[in-house]
Amino acid sequence: MTVDVSYRPIRPGDDLSLDDSFTTATVFAVHQDPHGFTLHEVPVDPPLTKVFPPDEGDDLPEDGFVAEHDGLKGFVSVEHQTWNRRLVIRQLTVAPTHRGRGIGTRLMELALAEGRRHGARTAWLETSSVNVPAVRAYQRMGFALCGLDTTLYTGTPAEGETALYFAKPL
Template sequence: MKVRTYDSTDREAVIDLDTATPLTTYADVEFHNGSFTWQEMTLAFPTVKRHDLAQYLAEDPPGWDCAYLATHNDRVCGFAAGTLRSWNRRLCLLHMYVDSQMRGQGIGRALLNTLFNAPESADAQHVWLETQVDNVPAIRAYESMGFRIVGLDQTLYGDCPSNDTALYMSRRLR
């Protein structure tokens, strides 16, 4: 596997990533004594989550400062992009996708490590990201890389608690 800088000629290959994530559980998150804890609960209606990479990559200008892709046997198998918020020295992970057939092989970790060590990230003190409470595989993966839950937002995807609930995670960099 190799990680390299993304450029616009990679757009179609990134769009072709299979982002499907079967979801059967969710994180029931609680706040106690200044920190968040969670337990895995069964979803009433299992579903499959997908992301519209074509829409994300069509943003002009792109919302990121740096973006990387991972390849295996010359095939794109992952994509990550982030931006530095200089006022609080926060590296915001905006996009993180690993092809469904390639998960569990360290591709996400390699992409994140490259992003963390990018010149654009040199001033960052911590990394911040958003996922959803029903994306337990992502929550587990990020926790294994040192992230912790720092907040929730029931209105990010629409002003209704029955929509997805955003889950924010963070970790120190330096």
């Protein structure tokens, strides 16, 4: 079903509460050696469902875009880093009932265009090694794996996962 979705900048007071959970039948296992790392997609049985804890409000987005149609259907929040001319994609979320309809791609296009207008030379984002649906989406959007952090989630509910970083030239 095609739905007319409208897009606009995030406004102060926007309620960006959306279900950002996902289910995946595979995850990326990270193998390290003294000279680097490799990722191997491995099946998980039963499939993994990841539910994120509610945001605590300390990282409220100041810039980005929302997708609406009878309520919020998705959003992208960004941060402009001037010292290295980087656009950081802080969060891209599409409501589960509206995934696979191009909303995330359109939100990302708007964010990247905004980054270019601010002089960004690259876009950068982070996701988890278990979020295979996001990794695949980011790769379809032209992002490439550029690094990882095996310690980012230490002491958090995501302990044991690896942070994967992706970049895209603008």
